Amino acid sequence: MNYEEMVKKAVALQEGYPIEITNCRIKLDANESPFQPSESFRDKVAEIARGLSLNRYPEPGSPGLKRRFARYLGVPENMVLTGNGSDELIQVLASALEIVPERGVMVPVPTFAIYGIVCRNNGHRVTEIPLDEGFNLDREAMLEALSRNRPQVVFMASPNNPTGNRFDPTVIEDMLRAMAGEGIVVVDEAYVDYADSSFLPRIGEFENLVILRTLSKIGMAGLRTGVLVGQPSLIRQLRKVCLPYNINLFSQEVASYFLENEQREIIGRAERIKRERRRLTEEMAALEGIEPFPSEANFVLFRCIREKNNIYNYFLEKGILIKNFTSPGPLSDCMRVTVGTEEENSAFIDALKEAVLRQGA
Ligand SMILES: Cc1ncc(COP(=O)(O)O)c(C=O)c1O
Incomplete structure (x- = not known):
């Protein structure tokens, strides 16, 4: 064979x-956190683990964790989709969205390799637009490429991995406007806890904005829990592509406890x-x-x-x-x-x- x-x-x-x-x-x-959780947190994790019904499937769609994330992020529950790390949510986007070959997806580079890998695995054409010399979004090049290629999704990380800088929000705004009604801008905020500001408060302003967050960079990488925030109508469609038990019982419970008690x-x-x-x-x-x-x-x-x-x-x-x-x-x-x-x-x-x-x- x-x-x-x-x-x-x-x-x-x-x-x-x-x-x-x-x-x-x-x-x-x-890019993990170097800190192990406190002794008291680990005692609580042991207690949670002892109380789990391991013979049962976890609740599909992780409703408890979704509720906690919504509260933690200050957004309505119906705008939240939880995933097995934000990696899975990138995969869910790439597999659910109808992306025509002539338009494809766009990624400013250098950046996190998973966007390109997952999109290519799903058969999408990936157009890479170089960042400028200071690793910022090149406004003119991005807008020109948007009008030329009309990509259906732009993936970007802000702060960006591996360059570390946060992108100018006015360029992100310009891109959101240029793609309004015809394409999604995914702003991956995996590192937002170390940044000066977030784009999440703008979620109500742009119908085509999607934000990704994760617990991986703040001490819970082993749990594999990430979250996507977007319009309820998008979440309803993406949910169909998520596997029903994508987050295991242990991760759901420990992540919920973490979000509620460890701020x-x-x-x-x-x-x-x-x-x-x-x-x-x-x-x-x-x-x-x-x-x-x-x-x-x-x-x-x-x-x-x-x-x-x-x-x-x-x-x-x-x-x-x-x-x-x-x-x-x-x-x-x-x-x-x-x-x-x-x-x-x-x-x-x-x-x-x-x-x-x-x-x-
Ligand atoms: C920009 C960015 N997004 C997402 C991830 C992956 O996050 P998760 O562990 O939630 O899958 C990483 C990990 O390095 C990253 O750098």
């Missing part, structure tokens, strides 16, 4: 999402990460040949003027894993470090200083 010929051409032609599995002492490669902790930990992000950025900027980019996320992208791979390998020798971008393009001399605990960040900075010194020697 030639399975390469049996799968869709679009699937055979791509590599899939690259996930690095490298043993390390300090893991700063995947203060979420904010406090985000403040700690933002303080550390500032420190990391300043310390990196002081090193010769290292150029960090401003970030509103829980990671910092930085450019290495020389010998990037030697620096990366030095980190590996020290047991520190960060993200190295190896493809040609605007990130070919860049790496991305997730903001960790104070100790982890100090270990990263020490190793970076040593690596830079070794280069100078």
Whole structure:
């Protein structure tokens, strides 16, 4: 059997999402939160786990979790769809929407790889529009491409992964207006807890705006819970594409408890990460040949003027894993470090200083 010929051409032609599995002492490669939940939270999780009816299916559509998310985000319940991580919700959008080949979807790049992978797997043409030199949306290029291609969906992350910056809301507004009545703008706010502002309060203003959020970046990546906010008429259609029990019982219950009880902790930990992000950025900027980019996320992208791979390998020798971008393009001399605990960040900075010194020697 030639399975390469049996799968869709679009699937055979791509590599899939690259996930690095490298043993390390300090893991700063995947934009996770470095903080384990408190002892009392974990006790509560154990209590929740003991009380679950594991012989039963969870409630379809996760009504309890949906209610909690709606309250947490300050939106009506009928505008909320919960998913097995926001990854699943990207997949749901790509599989539910009727996307004609001439129009396809559009993605400003560089960005989170899943948009392109999932859309291509679903047979959609993906047009990539480069961000400008400061990694901002290029207003003219985006609007020109919108009128030329008339894409049916634009996926963007703001703050963007891996560049860390939040996009100018006036450009997003222009795009929403340019696509009104004929296309959706998906603003993925996975990193919003580390940002200065959100586009969510604008949800009532634009019929074609969809917002994605996740618990993955604020300490609950293992639960796999994300949420999509959009017009009730869109949610009604997307629900038909979601598998009935997409979020398991344990995740539904623990995520609900988290949303209801941990708001203060979420904010406090985000403040700690933002303080550390500032420190990391300043310390990196002081090193010769290292150029960090401003970030509103829980990671910092930085450019290495020389010998990037030697620096990366030095980190590996020290047991520190960060993200190295190896493809040609605007990130070919860049790496991305997730903001960790104070100790982890100090270990990263020490190793970076040593690596830079070794280069100078
Ligand atoms: C922009 C962006 N969106 C979504 C995700 C995935 O989120 P989830 O864990 O909810 O699937 C990531 C993960 O890195 C991301 O960077």
